[in-house]
Amino acid sequence: MSDTHRPTTTAPFALSALPATWHSENGTPPPRRLIAADDSLRAEAAYRLVCEGTALLWQGAYPDALRLLHAMRRRAERPRPRSRSVLDSPAEAFRKHRRERARLARVLGMLLVPLDTDHRVRLDRAPDVREACLAAYGPLLDNRIVSLRELLGVIGAHQWRVRGVEVPALGARIHPHYGVFSPVRGEYVDLVARAPLPPAALTHPTAHDLGTGTGVLAAVLARRGLRRVLVTDANPRALACARDNARRLGLADHIETAGTALYPPGGDRTALVVCNPPWLPGRPTSTLDQGVYDRDTRMLQGFLDGLADRLLPGGEGWLILSDLAERLGLRTRADLLCAVSGAGLRVTGRLDTVPRHPRATATDRSDPLQRARAGEITSLWRLAPA
Structure with a gap:
């Protein structure tokens, strides 16, 4: 979007007056103020409007909407003046980083596009997004208004779903669904692939995978000979994704979805319980955030508190957890070990690995979290009743 375009005359109208939902x-709640906009709106004026809380319902061509979104992003990401009198702690730098990302998401989410019931974007030169939107949203009963930023996320997620993510530990691809955290960080999968199975698994080859996500860890366990792996996840989309991947891998007879509660219902004991909870304490602000942030460490604590009563004699719980929270000052190692012992558990072993993802090896000094990421260690904690 060129900055030299003259602003168009716009007329405010109530969202409730639109034939769309x-x-x-x-x-995100619907915007309180909404105006029509097209390619006559300058990027500077558009950015000022969205910062003031006015959403823009795009009426022009789709490529122009993309250009405007990029122009707004450049303005939103301009360095902001900050005080140099106080050196931020890692925890405070992290909190500021999250606040800034939330601001960016809020501002850029104010550029909206119309979506028909047949999942078509009603704009000139818009791409065919029907397959991607159907996969993400399911059938639509009425026309919708969606954030262009969200729509781009839907399109990108569908490309991941179609192509899949190569998982060396499986020698195959995992296909993440929209809203399900993708296993692009393979080091934690490798830990599950090489950790010694507990003694109970020799006679009772069963396991629970709590918070299964794409089902990648359940697939690794099934490939290692565990004949029945029950998987749970609070996100119904994740359960559908896990079923899909189990079918693709030929493991549908060994992997069974068991609902949205943390532990499978019924109280059955098993040889192994695996849990890869969100690694950072904090409140998630999006669907994908739920794979990163564990509000009040509820999932971690729930796993620990319920573990002893779910294990067979000789069974183990495997906790896969990064120490990034410790490096950011959000949790201490003493806090973690206290939670383990307080749940009547003991640590019988630990396997460590270092991350291989690009952020861990980047040298971006402007990233306040770079130092913590560079030293991050991911561990598989082997736990048993005390």
């Missing part, structure tokens, strides 16, 4: 996967 507001839709946000992140639970």
Whole structure:
């Protein structure tokens, strides 16, 4: 979007007057003020409007909407003046980083596009997004208004789903669904692939995978000879994704979805319980954030508190956890070990690995979290009743 375009005359109108329904996967409430906009709106004026809380319903061509979004992003990402009198702690740098990302998401999410019931974007030169939107949203009963930023996320997620993610530990690809955290960080999968199975697994080859996500860890366990792996996840999309991947890998007879509670219902004991909870304490602000942030460490604590009563004699719980929270000052190692012992558990062993993802090896000094990421260690904690 060129900055030299003259602003168009716009007329405010209430969202309720539109023949469409507001839709946000992140639970963002509908904007209080909405105006029509097209390619006559300058980027500077558009950015000022969205910062003031006015959403823009795009009426022009789709490529122009993309250009405007990029122009708004450049303005939103301009360095902001900050005080140099106080050196931020890692925890405070992290909190500022999250606040800034939330601001960016809020501002850029104010550029909206119309979506028909047949999942078509009603704009000139818009791509065919029907397959991607159907996979993410399911059937639509009415026209929708969605954030262009969200729509781009839907399109990108569908490309991941079609192509899949190569998982060396499986020698195959995992296909993440929209809203399900993708296993692009393979080091934690490798830990599950090489950790010694507990003695109970020799006579009772069963396991639970809590918070299964794409089902990648359940697939690794099934490939290692565990004949029945029950998987749970609070996100119904994740359960559908795990079923899909189990079918693709020929493991549908060994992997069974068991609902949205943390532990499978019924109280059955098993040889192994695996849990890869979100690694950072904090409140998730989006669907994908739920794979990163564990509000009040509820999932971690729930796993620990319920573990002893779910293990067979000779069974183990495997906790896969990064120490990034410790490096950021959000949790201490003493806190973690206290939670383990407080749940009547003991540590019988630990396997460590270092991350291989690009952020861990980057040298971006402007990233306040770079130092913590560079030293990050991911561990598989082997736990048993005390």
